[in-house]
Amino acid sequence: QLQLQESGPGLVKPSETLSLTCTVSGGSITSDDYYWAWIRQPPGKGPEWIGHIFYIGTTYYNPSLTSRLTISVDTSKNQFSLKLSSVTAADTAVYYCAKRRAGFNSWYFDLWGRGTLVSVSS
């Protein structure tokens, strides 16, 4: 059974880079059937799609974050990662990794990790 688990620092200083990794277990990240996504949810607010990646490296980013965002994949470790640079307090959120089916018709996320809270503070 496929599972996702986020990992990374829970506290990041302003202007620094937020780095998170999602480990995929119970299946291969190299499946042609899935995209691997990052979604965040600020405290008390709704989720926000950050972006997603296909295992060959094709990426799709939320344009509001593009200038600061890198999503990458490491197929040897069955992991994908998020890097968000120049963070501010507005980037404080629970960050989730998630899975969606590949293809234009499948804009929904059917598996989520448990999420990890990242706070931006000095």
Add this chain to the structure above:
Amino acid sequence: QSALTQPASMSGSPGQSITISCTGTSSDIGDYNFVSWYQQHPGKAPKLMIYEVSHRPSGVSNRFSGSKSGNTASLTISGLQAEDEADYYCSSYTRSNTLCLFGTGTKVTVL
């Protein structure tokens, strides 16, 4: 592009039905059947309840149903149960370069 609009809160007694609305535009809900709904209990990750407007994933109760009319999508919970108390979020594809929007969220309280 801003989030999809949902009522902040709704409530109902056990056994009743409630319908949560999600209002978008012709660039998202109005033109595409790519609406999904998520249930989120406190401190937990969102759980997919409805996809492609009205399809239920395996394991989701048939008390949950989805529909769409024009620029507004709806989630109906029939036979309300205590375990349905949670936050609910809609989501839609958008042809704007944002690609994916979520709703503002609705807190459902079972009285």
